[in-house]
Amino acid sequence: MTSNKELNPLFGKTVELDPSISVAVVGAAGKMGTRVSNNLNLTDAPVYYVEASEAGQQRLAELGREVTELEDAAKAADVVILAIPDVILGKVSEQVVPLMKDGSVLLTLDPAAAYAGLLTEREGVHQACAHPAHPSVFLERTTKEEWADTFGGIAAPQEVVAAYEGEDDAIRERTAAVIRAIYAPVIDVHWVTVKQLAQLEPTLVETTGCMIGQFLKDSMDHAINEVGIPEKAVKALFYGHIFISLTNALRGSNPFSDACLRAMDYGRESIINPDWTKIWDDAELDKVLATMLDLDKIER
Structure with a gap:
């Protein structure tokens, strides 16, 4: 009989997690749910797969993974992972948290709902959030598998930034162990506050980094x-210069030429809003989080 591990697309990969730690994945057949479930499935820890949609349940069945009811998983697991869209995290946490056992951890994968105060809280249930950094643009990749893994969680090592504001070291260690498993292979887990994680994601990562990434494509498309x-000439020159620009600016690998610095000044004046640092204001963070969470505003 074929084991469900052999049906795993990551079969052959090693992921470690103490078998005494039980984990529930809510939304186990979704985009992130599938990623974390594939890694957890390779461990010897008990895993409860929760999935509401019929199509998702079918996908889990094809992987040999038994679906567990939400109520049963919430009561049994030491760590409950909500791998579901941000806009429903609050509602689902209302169902899950009252059922969770004392000493368990509610783990979310994005800080928006936690920082907005949308997650249900209960004494005895800890809350944590862990967001993958994704493999660094400067990561030294040594295999084809690492090169192909742009997202992380398959072959390329990545780091993780996490938030846990409690003072229980044992809970932090247990949470870190699960984090290292779901995002494996993990180089390190960096701990910050919930607010700091929200400032990093979305303000630094999405509002700044992802926007610039898309703008690079917009400018390239305009050139073409x-x-x-x-097109081939554009991509040849642009892709190489994107990397050298990043390594020069972020790591100081080489100095920009005087002529390049003048062109950069012109670009900043022509493209960047002079008051761009306002995106780091708390009020602006609340605005973008409200948009992401489909709310009129963040109530504090």
């Missing part, structure tokens, strides 16, 4: 489609 420069 509107200016009419051959």
